Amino acid sequence: MSATENASIGDFAAELVHKALHAGASAAQAQTTATRHLEMQFDNRGVNLARSTENEISSLTVFLDGKRGGATLNGRASDAVEAAIAAALAAAGAGVADDANDVAAAESLAPSRHGPEAPDRAAMAAGVDAFLDQIADRHPLVRTRDCLQSFDEFDAAFANSRGLRQRERRSRYGFSALFMAKDGLRTTSMNYLGLSAFSPFDDPFRCPALERLLHETTRSLDKKPVPQKFEGDVIVTPECLSSLVGPIVSALSGAALFAGTTPYKESRGHAIASPLFSLSNAPRDAEAPGGADFDGYGVPTQNLEIIEKGLLKDYLVDFFFSKKLGVPQTAGANRFVVAPGETPLSEIIAKTKRGIVFSRFSGGNPTSNLDFTGIAKNSFYVEDGEIGYALEETMVSGNFQELLKNIHAVSQESVDFGWARYPFLAASGVTVSSK
């Protein structure tokens, strides 16, 4: 084994930078991430796959007279390393010069360690048993597929030609389940829950969302369309909100500001949502398995209030776009949190005159103006404060700008997915229709 193959990942990342400079780069950065993954895959009938993988991926970015090029490789074979350096330099040589192309100058953090040292396989196996036992006892019509008990370890090292060095080790457990209900010829839509945590999911039902979703799945065997098109309320579940936050934060990103395609380009300091709504980015929360200490430029991440009581406090601008737009960097890694409110979910439902519990959005990509249209999956009709029947072939249409402003309640209850935390939201002004 050569010295390169035996080097620590920190030294290997630094060596990539050194080699790139030696080959002619004016600046360079490299991140090397070693990963290990262990999973037990199971369905109602038991475990069908035990899988372990390992990998080591290095991303090299080189700069040449204001131009940038990159190459990613895995492993440390010397011919692959040389080829990656040559490819990155060739790409940079062919690139377009831009003042924003540069390596970062930032504080090197002390190496960090988050999460357990090794997987507790017995606890993971106990989690399989607990899940399947309770499915069989309490949800006999539910069928599961590709459920996972998993453990992931990441060991990431960063180096750049300004001497910036970072190192972070992070490990976490994962639990995910795909499920549906079937009774004779009646079949429901698939539903899904994905969680991560520093402790094993030896009983996944400790997350109350799982029982709620399984109960709703069986109830969805009896479904029908809404009687006629109407404009009403949506009670957005935490699981549904996780898919709606993406288009909203994308519209608040440096990339969208640069493109000029966001409706929020002149909105900092202005009210863009109901005063009940607060959204933050919290990658540095110590308790969060889905966080990150530094970003792809080696810059330490920071927690950020994006929307506070409806006011847009800041955009999500990464290192490149901060230089491109001439504004401070505010983002680099994402873990979004919507603050819980003061209203019990039961009260939100009780006060809903007509609307739907909006549990999953299966829709087209929202427009740059944030118009959206799609199917309300795993969702329920609500009338006069009562949750009624499950919906089928029901579409929802609206606009996220309006929806944020029309939020009139945020629940006390929230779901901590590990990679994000969201409550239930109630908003008005969404069009609901069936065929």
Next chain:
Amino acid sequence: MLDRLSALAGRFASQGELRWHANVSTQISMRKGVLLANGQSRDSGVSARLFENGVYGFASAPRDDNETIAAVIAAARDNAESVTTRPRGRPIAPAPSVPGQGVFDYRSRKPAISAAERVAILASLDAALRRKFPNLVNVDLTLNANASEKALLTSDGARTYSYVPRAVLAVKMAVEANDGLVELYDAIGGFGEIQDQSFDAESLLPWLDELYEELRLKAEGGQCEAGSHDVVLDSELAGILAHEAIGHTCEGDLVLAGSVAGDRLGETVASEKITLGDYAQRGPDGGGTIAIHVDDEGTQCRDVTIIEKGVLKGFLHSRQTAAELDAEPTGNARAFSFSDEPLVRMRNTAILPGEDKRAEMIASIDRGYYLKRPSNGQADLTSEFMFGVCCGYEIRNGKLARAVRDTTISGVAFDMLKTVTHVGDDFSWSMPGGFCGKKQPIAVGTGGPSLKCKVTIGGRG
């Protein structure tokens, strides 16, 4: 590599596969003339999968020396033996299949183009677009090329090597309309490497001119009226319909999970004008956007007729799902990377062409829509599907009228396909860079002709 794998295959104590697999990709993206991505990546390694005690054990590592290969085989066996909780109560061994053999190397015979030439493609298109159409608020251009290279050996005698490339050029443009920004996206390319495509500015400018004109009309257009409508789906949408709405419901693992298709084999589920299949190699016309001859379990791939003249005929199988559903493996077990296990996946999925003319379909509708280009799509085990539509037109009195803004269409495929009255003679492969997501991404091909049918359209109108 095949010879090295062969030398180590004797270490299999039970049924298994040994795969060396490399994914190589190039990505360049440009926004308003600024390069946001400009690089390439390579991810390679070996994996082993064994079937023991009713359970698959899988392991992988990012190296390919003999010591690593031996360790990966041992780790896969250890993983299978580690399952002491809830191994399947009634282990069913994977069904036997015809072992695939052969070398299927689709690398280009033309010289590779340089990094400078790749960037020049985007730079010249960006400059031409922004010079010709100064009112564009934004222009995004991306050039992606990827290739999957594999050597596979199984304990049942499969022995194969493949190299399958794809290259795609995509453009998204935005203009300001009276009520905000309007965008339009399209992509071209498909099977082959960048040098196999016609990505020079001279060839592409007519396509971009047409795309801009469609964007201009869309900016002046209106919202769709929500509800059930007669529509003509362009062949671009027929391909995604075949994949999302039918293909997924007929994947063997999803049939076992409870897909509605599982209850309907042999039943009429579509108009008798509909014949739909999932095709091996490069599809029935040899023009599919992927090539597959042997799957990642070593099964020789064969065509699967899913719907024949409206009747549900068959499902897509791995060796495991074939065993559990008393069928034959079809060669649909595919893995995305060296560290992924094979899953039941589609290949080139398409509705076969008919004899009708699209112009006649449009002429036959008094009030409806011609839906031209999809943006994304999802499906469900109920066969309920959803597609985003980013380009379409109203049909009024048998003629195309004003353009419509982005919308979403939906339906229950096994109901909707019965409403098909016309199947076009204009077959094409669509979504040239299409990837499907299901635990892992995988490259897929989708194709079809124009269809006249009835769907539900979403919207606030």
